[in-house]
Amino acid sequence: MSTQLWRLDATRFEAADLARIAVFAALIAVLGLPGAINVGVVPITLQTLGVMLAGAVLGPLRGAAAVATFIALVAVGLPLLSGGRGGLGVFAGPTAGYLTGWLLGVIVIGLIVRAGARRAGAGRAGASGPSWWRVALGAIVGGILAIYAVGIPVQSLITGMPLGETVVTSLIFLPGDLIKVVLTVIVSMALWRAYPAAFRWPVPAKNAQTEHRDAV
Numbered sequence: 001m002s003t004q005l006w007r008l009d010a011t012r013f014e015a016a017d018l019a020r021i022a023v024f025a026a027l028i029a030v031l032g033l034p035g036a037i038n039v040g041v042v043p044i045t046l047q048t049l050g051v052m053l054a055g056a057v058l059g060p061l062r063g064a065a066a067v068a069t070f071i072a073l074v075a076v077g078l079p080l081l082s083g084g085r086g087g088l089g090v091f092a093g094p095t096a097g098y099l100t101g102w103l104l105g106v107i108v109i110g111l112i113v114r115a116g117a118r119r120a121g122a123g124r125a126g127a128s129g130p131s132w133w134r135v136a137l138g139a140i141v142g143g144i145l146a147i148y149a150v151g152i153p154v155q156s157l158i159t160g161m162p163l164g165e166t167v168v169t170s171l172i173f174l175p176g177d178l179i180k181v182v183l184t185v186i187v188s189m190a191l192w193r194a195y196p197a198a199f200r201w202p203v204p205a206k207n208a209q210t211e212h213r214d215a216v
């Protein structure tokens with residue numbers, strides 16, 4: 001199907017987008033409230049679940065805006081990281097790479113989930129939602145691999161621990177992060193069914209008046 005038949009409005013942020021971005025930035029903050037499991041210098045935290053959900057639901061651009069908003073609030077000193085941490089010092093600490101990785105991760109998740117959006121809606125009267133396997137793939141590649149790819153080398157650099165050893169110690173995050181992938185799939189699919197307007201999702205142009213309509 002040609003792109004003219006699709007209403008694509010990737011970069012225009014509407015008031016509803018700002019609300020979505022704020023909601024997901026707040027969700028990431030709230031997921032820090034239960035605290036963290038301290039297994040070394042980098043904690044196991046629920047906040048990465050918020051990052052995965054932001055990418056799956058908002059897409060790469062608006063998801064990145066939500067994570068960037070959260071990171072900016074941390075940078076100006078709000079104690080929004082698990083354990084009530086915040087401030088510029090965090091960005092010189094062992095978790096600095098993971099925080100930067102959240103930004104890369106949310107973009108990767110959004111791109112992978114959205115890559116199926118047009119195909120899913122093509123030729124149908126209304127838009128189909130995200131496919132569960134794309135959400136799972138996006139959360140694994142973006143929410144785990146991309147975040148680790150930035151976080152582990154920076155952790156190694158800052159702590160002085162050899163890279164190989166840092167990789168091995170980071171395996172402790174994997175079981176929890178895989179559970180977060182499953183939760184991301186369950187919550188995303190349930191949210192699509194209950195409230196598709198939460199998503200930014202392309203539909204054929206003839207249905208472009210519906211709320212869940214954009215691409216990225």
Ligand SMILES: O=C(O)CCCC[C@@H]1SC[C@@H]2NC(=O)N[C@@H]21
Pocket residue numbers: 042043044045046048081082090095096098099147148151173176177
């Ligand atoms: O609180 C911070 O300063 C950032 C925490 C980063 C935690 C990383 S993200 C990937 C991996 N999964 C976790 O649950 N913890 C680490």
